[in-house]
Amino acid sequence: MSTSLFYAWVGVLLCGAGLFGFIVHDHLLRRLLAFNIMGSGSFLMLVGLAQDGRGVDPVPQALVLTGIVVAVASTALALVIFRRWHRVSGESMLPEDV
């Protein structure tokens, strides 16, 4: 197994762990963290799978950079909405999960 493929498998593991956390946790902050773990996992897969046996490839790295910007932006938006929701309702979970 090449190093790249190893990264890809770690990515799969991280995705699985993230998805598990996303489903079992109700607290919105935990869900957001789980989502970020999943995101990192998918980035590892994107780079690791593409470079397996083909050497360094700049395209997936450029894609992952874009993906990180998108993930940071969505995390920021989620945090803003979460804070406002917490202030308005006093809850840290969604209504149907309470």
Add this chain to the structure above:
Amino acid sequence: MSALPWLVALPLLAGIATFVLPERSRAPVGLAFSLPVLALSLWVLARVAGGDTSPHVLGGWAAPLGILLIVDGAAAGMLVLTALVSTACACHAARYLRGKTANAHFWPLLWFMWAALNGIWLSGDLFNLYVGIELLGLAAVGLVALAGQAEALAAAMRYLLAALLGSLAYLIGVALIYASLGSLALPDLAIASFDGNGRVTIAVALTLMTIGLMLKTALFPLHAWLPPAHGGALSPVSALLSALVIKASFFILLRLWLALSPDAVPLALAWLLGVLGAGAVFWGGWMAWRQTRLKQLVAYSTVAQIGYLFLFFPLATTTVDAAARLAWDGMMLMLLSHALAKAGMFLAAGNLILAVGSAQIAHLAGVSRFRPLSLLSFGVAGVSLMGLPPSGGFAAKWLLLQSALASGQWIWIVVLVLGGLLAAAYIFKVFRHAFVEGPKRDHFESPPLALELSALTLALASLVLGLAAHHPLEWLRIASPFGGAG
């Protein structure tokens, strides 16, 4: 010089301009920008109708690093649809939001949404589509949160979580496809052939991406986020979300499935999409009928109407060419007429709520006598949703019905007929309450004329689409796999 980059750049410019300008000039500037974008969209459609479907390579950078913009009949049709619906909703919002705090933030978000939509219609590679759908999701979540109350914030949060999960599933699919092909451009995907290992990878990728996009399109049973988000948002926002935003992820699904060669597409998955679509038609219609709040009813009706679009997938796998072509025509027409009718219906529902001062359907009693215009828009849009002639919804269902007959997939006919009956049930429920002459109430607020006219225009457009469907259908076929010049 190609117009295609400007269809993304101009909305982005408008988004930034309305964000930095002082709050009182945002609405006029936001509204003013819609005219050049509308004109540009129509011009692109005219060019495509004339047979010019040349792609545009942004900055001269070739794939895989560069960004490829493609335009075919479907993309041009969606551009014009987006421009029409957004302009009408912008006119509605300019009046509806006057003096409200949401007014300041609506305009930049509207324009970022528009830029993301145009980017999605024109993108020629899978990663660019990912960026588009993420930008669209962020703008749409922001628009939902604009309503400000706790209920809307919870809906926005749930929407955001669903959208994020959906796009991650899509992104993993992108990773798999890049790993096996070394390219993400749709034209490269079309010519790729797959052997043993590659077939498995593509099947896994396609399944993951399909699930992700199903979640974003709110296909039954992944629709739970939609009714609170679309029902709880401000009326012009609800109209934009139901008419356009969910169509974007459906459009990506369409692009993906049609780019892959037919033998790379698992037949069972296509049938599963059709069955889920049928489930959406029944469940959405039933739940719409059970709602007590007007906008929630309209939102569940969206869940139902999305189902018809997914009947395209099994119908298109048929070996009868004529049937596949009818399915394409019917699905595209359904997409357009639902967008127009649902936008009109949400705006009309907003006007009715404004007139009555309550979101409950039961409180509509007496509104038919005092505010007939608001009710008329609601009804005209309803005609298309029920699929009664001469509306666009009728023509679309008729085409889908013929496709089901021609391909021998009789089962979908049941869905089309019963779905129409269910739609009639929930739309007449609204009318039943509106015509009640119960408690002697004779005072209703009067919605401003601009609000009434924007709702009526959209509703009438969905009706006219049925009368004049011939040319649009011809244009939509251009450069699609279903024949047509270009």
